[in-house]
Amino acid sequence: MNVTQDLSILSLITNASVPVQLVMLLLLSVSFMSWLFIFRKLFAIRQAGIQTEKFERDFWSGSDMNGLYQSAVNDRHRAGSLERIFEAGFREFAKLRAQRGADPSIPVEGARRAMRATYQREMDNLERHLSFLASVGSVSPYVGLFGTVWGIMNSFRGLANVNSATLAHVAPGIAEALIATAIGLFAAIPAVVAYNRYAHDIDRLAIRFESFIEEFSNILQRQSGVGK
């Protein structure tokens, strides 16, 4: 072992001990999964934002509510979260108002409950996989650290058999071991950044949904008052 030996990434990985290699493999697959979800959530949240924007514009531009409801029912597959919330609330309101003679506040309360339920479902869908990103961000550095500690333990054990210990004996082993930490951090850093970013985006969407629910309830209440 001399100092000028090849320290390229490839040789470092192939020379590592089996547990360290396993750790690296695990971290690599975790990193791949986390990047997969990062991109999927990126597309999903961006799309949800665009759809919400569009529906809010349509809704507040004073178009006919029945027309909006019909379009929402017709292409349900392309509808955004806010559109689905509106659809559920309007349907419930229309059904309850059809049953005449009841307290005028009942249709509004029913519509609000229906919208709440749809809102919860939509939020659940938006937040799916975010917990995975959070776990990757918090756990993978430790997994990498485990691989590093194991590799350093090994390299020091090998050092025990040598008479005169020099840095050249330990350095390659430590470099090998540190690769594991590097991979762990490579997996963790984007996951943490993405998790924080997406959590923030989803929070903002949730606030928009909730305020829409409140405002739409007000509109319905006014309509039921007019109808009475």
Added chain:
Amino acid sequence: MTVAAGALPYEEPGKVSSAVLAVLVHVLLALFLFFGVHWQNRQPEAVTVELWNSLPAPVVQRVEPKPQIKPEPKPEPKPEPKLELKPEPKPEPKPEPIVEKAIEPPKPDIALEKKKEIKKEVPKKAEPEPKKPKPKPKPEPKLNLDRTKDIRAQLERETAELNQQLEKDRILDQMRREAAMFAAKADAAYIAKLKGKIKSNIVLPPDIAGNPEAIFDVVQLPTGEVMSVRLRKSSGHKAYDAAVERAILKSSPLPRPDRPEQFQRGLEIKFRPLD
């Protein structure tokens, strides 16, 4: 129907494209690590380049001590001029005399005087070159062929000059060789310096029989710090081996050579207890 309406299967957009992007990110990272990062692989080459650049300098500096060598090569050229003279004069003198003899008759006295003067001058000029005058006196008495002899003398001078140049080249070659030798000697001086320092740190064990030799391989850093000491050939006396090894480690940092290009990473040092 209405109840189930809210529970549409949720489909995230861009599943395929996100998978492709995730693969792309990892491939890019791998490429960057393999081709973008070179960890210390190139350093040894840079070191050798520096060594070669600085080697010519000592050759130039050691030009003065070489005059001592000149006497040695002089005996060598002697056979050579003789060899070269024989072929050269034969073709050249023949055409020239014909022309000159044709011109000579009209002005005999002056020409003779001039010839005499030239003859006198020739030996004078030839004197600094030690071996050439000796053959000349013998042809001189024969006189009448005078001009051709002058020309021969000239030729001799010219060939002698040529030979001198050849000599110079040879001497330069030798100088270069000597410079290399000198470097080796300086190396020996460096080794001696190293051994001196290490020896001062050796605590000789009391019961050594004879004068056994121990050979050590020492690896040092450019600063002279000892990185590793390995016993290559034991002296047969374990206490002495251990004492020398301790002394080498204690001598760290080792003395550095006078010229940095003499530095060697790996040294082979021999020790004898009675040195």
